[in-house]
Amino acid sequence: MGAAEAAALIPAGATVGMSGFTGSGHPKAVPQALAARIEAEHAAGRPFKVNVWTGASTSPELDGALAKVGGIAQRLPFQSDPLCRQRINAGEIDYVDIHLSHVAQQAWFGFLGPLDVAVVEVLGILPDGRLIPSASVGNNKTWLDIAQHVILEVNTLPPRELEGMHDIYYGTAIPPRRKPIHLEHATERIGEPYLRVDPAKVIAVVPTHHADRHTAFAKPDADSRAIAGHIIDFLAHEVQKGRLPKNMLPLQSGVGNVANAVLAGLLDGPFEELLGFSEVLQDGMLELIRTGKMRAASATAISLSPEAMREFTERIDFYRERIVLRSQQISNHPELVRRLGVIAMNAMIEADIYGNVNSTHLMGSAMMNGIGGSGDFARNGYLSFFVTPSTAKGGSISCIVPMVSHVDHTEHDTQIIVTEQGLADLRGLSPRQRAQVVIDRCAHPDWRPLLQDYFDRARRSGGAQHTPHLLGEALTWHQRWLDTGSMRP
Amino acid sequence: MGAAEAAALIPAGATVGMSGFTGSGHPKAVPQALAARIEAEHAAGRPFKVNVWTGASTSPELDGALAKVGGIAQRLPFQSDPLCRQRINAGEIDYVDIHLSHVAQQAWFGFLGPLDVAVVEVLGILPDGRLIPSASVGNNKTWLDIAQHVILEVNTLPPRELEGMHDIYYGTAIPPRRKPIHLEHATERIGEPYLRVDPAKVIAVVPTHHADRHTAFAKPDADSRAIAGHIIDFLAHEVQKGRLPKNMLPLQSGVGNVANAVLAGLLDGPFEELLGFSEVLQDGMLELIRTGKMRAASATAISLSPEAMREFTERIDFYRERIVLRSQQISNHPELVRRLGVIAMNAMIEADIYGNVNSTHLMGSAMMNGIGGSGDFARNGYLSFFVTPSTAKGGSISCIVPMVSHVDHTEHDTQIIVTEQGLADLRGLSPRQRAQVVIDRCAHPDWRPLLQDYFDRARRSGGAQHTPHLLGEALTWHQRWLDTGSMRP
Numbered sequence A, B: 001m002g003a004a005e006a007a008a009l010i011p012a013g014a015t016v017g018m019s020g021f022t023g024s025g026h027p028k029a030v031p032q033a034l035a036a037r038i039e040a041e042h043a044a045g046r047p048f049k050v051n052v053w054t055g056a057s058t059s060p061e062l063d064g065a066l067a068k069v070g071g072i073a074q075r076l077p078f079q080s081d082p083l084c085r086q087r088i089n090a091g092e093i094d095y096v097d098i099h100l101s102h103v104a105q106q107a108w109f110g111f112l113g114p115l116d117v118a119v120v121e122v123l124g125i126l127p128d129g130r131l132i133p134s135a136s137v138g139n140n141k142t143w144l145d146i147a148q149h150v151i152l153e154v155n156t157l158p159p160r161e162l163e164g165m166h167d168i169y170y171g172t173a174i175p176p177r178r179k180p181i182h183l184e185h186a187t188e189r190i191g192e193p194y195l196r197v198d199p200a201k202v203i204a205v206v207p208t209h210h211a212d213r214h215t216a217f218a219k220p221d222a223d224s225r226a227i228a229g230h231i232i233d234f235l236a237h238e239v240q241k242g243r244l245p246k247n248m249l250p251l252q253s254g255v256g257n258v259a260n261a262v263l264a265g266l267l268d269g270p271f272e273e274l275l276g277f278s279e280v281l282q283d284g285m286l287e288l289i290r291t292g293k294m295r296a297a298s299a300t301a302i303s304l305s306p307e308a309m310r311e312f313t314e315r316i317d318f319y320r321e322r323i324v325l326r327s328q329q330i331s332n333h334p335e336l337v338r339r340l341g342v343i344a345m346n347a348m349i350e351a352d353i354y355g356n357v358n359s360t361h362l363m364g365s366a367m368m369n370g371i372g373g374s375g376d377f378a379r380n381g382y383l384s385f386f387v388t389p390s391t392a393k394g395g396s397i398s399c400i401v402p403m404v405s406h407v408d409h410t411e412h413d414t415q416i417i418v419t420e421q422g423l424a425d426l427r428g429l430s431p432r433q434r435a436q437v438v439i440d441r442c443a444h445p446d447w448r449p450l451l452q453d454y455f456d457r458a459r460r461s462g463g464a465q466h467t468p469h470l471l472g473e474a475l476t477w478h479q480r481w482l483d484t485g486s487m488r489p
């Protein structure tokens, strides 16, 4: 069936569960055809929007196309498309920002309402009807299970040799019938290589031949290399103190350039036989596997630059033995992240002196991307790092502030904060102790005196001294940036 | 050995792991003797402080006595003693506020430093050296395992028939050697009734005969009854919609009067065959068990009023078959709370219109008690309620505010907010949608127009519209209360 015909089967107001995670495995044709249809309906004066659920971020062909025509009413759980972000921040899309490990279960519980249509990319359909998953698994199992109707896109471009790399777990259930998940090693297989679907629900099969979004990574800059250096020194120190095994524990690394650079840093680090237990496998982790530094990795998506994709495709038999792709409720499962003792490394927008972390909002109101899986890993991991350059926007913003303008990870969930300036180990510290360490180690020298001044005055203010604050002043840095383009007084 | 002799074995600067959870099972004699010793040392001009780790809150005999003499340097993880709180807020105690499910593992990992002495109350010592736990388990297993030296208080007052009620799990491990925890039903037993200790580490055994802190609960007032009513109506509605089984899922209920009142409300509710999976078993839950409304309950501590304690003691054989007491890392374990699908009900200090919740800080700086287990249950539960009266301090404070002055539970972790005014179901809503529901349903009529005005102006401000805020104004309600004694403009 053609994409336009398939898109015609999606009614206005429908909730659509699409495949796609971090630019890979999203449907490439139906969303664009749906966007064209929406545009035509709008031109004819007829309202037409859909709710779009995915695994995580997608690409211009999905979020971009649908946002462009004003076709999205509700969006969840993670996005990073510039047009989609713009619509969210204009108040035109209701964006619901859910921990990635919570999405599938909330859909199953019925908390998010019914799912009308699933649009899922696969690489092929076996004679018995089972599906070969694509380069990401995301929430596909759940969408296929709970959607009333299913549209499949069969993409013949990605390497068919991905077959066998997936591990789809069919043991989940709704309480009170849940069982332990018997996964004890990061790259153990506990499921099946194929997705199942009830053939009676399949209303369209659309052939495509189209590449994933292969975004190039920025070459690690000096700041990223400094951040990576601090983390590696710290990990080596923890091994030496006996608080970490010699080959460490499974690594999770978040999205973005800095996170990727930290993995690049491990290439020259002293650690061998590493394991990955992450959401997304980016260039940095592939390189660790290629060089033998990392034994194997588990993720829910592979998202590579064009170059890395070439390497991956050429030696796919090598990689298939070293990479396991799972559903995102398994890759991010609190039970597993805690059991395995994952070392979590995630980028952030800002942290405050007390260790509260903002991963999602610019200046308190504007959505950047969403929380993604950062909370799943930060809360449940063995160690948790949050990293950022100490300043942003040409130095007009300090990424260490008196009080963050939005909290995604509370002081109870953050352990180690790292900027190019240094590393603040907050484990076992009270808020006052944390503040001094964060100011001394992480703040940029241009901003350090201002932060110290805030903290000192809050301590002398006569107010309560557990978490000394000057509430009248705590958010003025952000307000000043909005007013003048600089946080500087 | 006498308590004074035992206390003399604790050196200045020691880190001491004490038993005790919510006023039960704490050592009754040694902490007071230690306080007397510290007082004498201080009088002689010699500095003397210790770090105090517990299960959770204790009593005037422990936190009160040691805080009174200025004997605590560091305190974790939860406290509620007025004198201790005062020292924390004077900046004299470094209070480290950790999720209760994280404490034992962080101690094992070595993140909190070495534990010098454990002081643990037990009810008796078996001939083979095993210990009969007291009315709370808390972190006792961990303290006994990792402390260098152990002091035991053997308390002969609590009913010896508690023997057999405990279930101490000895299957925990440090990653990478962790295994699934095979608990599939709330009150299943997976451990042993006794605590183990290496006899070589025991440096003192102190006999005591002293009751736990049995605090009377306030009779549920109109606000608490209204909150309970909203929750019960909501649960009934969820059952009717098929989103909850008829006999619900295991219930967790937080500390405090309101939480207790909600359980009282279930007495007349339409639910039968309930189960409890909670931290602390208070009067409300005992009454549910007594009347047969609740089949059985799991907790880490029993904390009853004098009256309820009498009932419990008189029919202890009945209750022993219906109550299981576990270590707090098991009672609060993310793996188990998620698997069982716990319904979490916790009190809070304030919520903001976007659903961020503050459980710990008054006006951003003053510690109240601590986060306790509220985060373990709110993040991992099937449903999560946060409850508070809509106003505090005679109406001078609105407990629904534009922005909370401290975040303990982020918008990603809160589902349902309840005040006596009504219930806001935030599942699947974007921040803007949440704000309108919270204002309409939960705010007190005196404050509703002011909140609506804030939200309306933030929407018209020209700023980003994902989470509309006026940063210059967001915390002025709190600052005004500090300045004038009322949040009112």
Ligand SMILES: CC(C)(COP(=O)(O)OP(=O)(O)OC[C@H]1O[C@@H](n2cnc3c(N)ncnc32)[C@H](O)[C@@H]1OP(=O)(O)O)[C@@H](O)C(=O)NCCC(=O)NCCS
Residues within 6 Å of the ligand: A253, A254, A255, A256, A257, A258, A259, A279, A346, A347, A348, A349, A350, A359, A360, A362, A363, A368, A369, A370, A371, A372, A373, A374, A391, A392, A393, A397, A398, A399
């Ligand atoms: C936090 C996050 C946005 C950082 O991504 P990144 O690529 O490393 O970040 P960058 O340094 O390039 O910053 C992104 C943008 O935010 C801006 N920014 C950074 N810090 C800022 C701050 N404190 N205040 C305002 N803007 C800031 C940057 O200037 C940049 O803006 P631009 O795109 O206009 O140049 C990203 O990691 C994320 O979305 N995290 C949340 C989800 C997550 O952690 N997932 C991990 C598991 S999936």
Ligand SMILES: CC(C)(COP(=O)(O)OP(=O)(O)OC[C@H]1O[C@@H](n2cnc3c(N)ncnc32)[C@H](O)[C@@H]1OP(=O)(O)O)[C@@H](O)C(=O)NCCC(=O)NCCS
Residues within 6 Å of the ligand: B253, B254, B255, B256, B257, B258, B259, B279, B346, B347, B348, B349, B350, B359, B360, B362, B363, B368, B369, B370, B371, B372, B373, B374, B391, B392, B393, B397, B398, B399
């Ligand atoms: C939040 C918590 C303090 C509420 O306890 P409670 O007994 O129901 O609360 P109360 O309504 O009696 O309020 C306690 C005090 O805070 C004050 N208060 C309440 N709301 C307030 C607000 N928004 N701003 C300032 N003060 C406030 C009350 O006036 C009262 O003060 P007082 O002692 O001087 O009279 C308590 O539940 C708690 O410590 N929670 C965190 C830990 C937790 O949730 N554990 C659950 C699993 S263990």
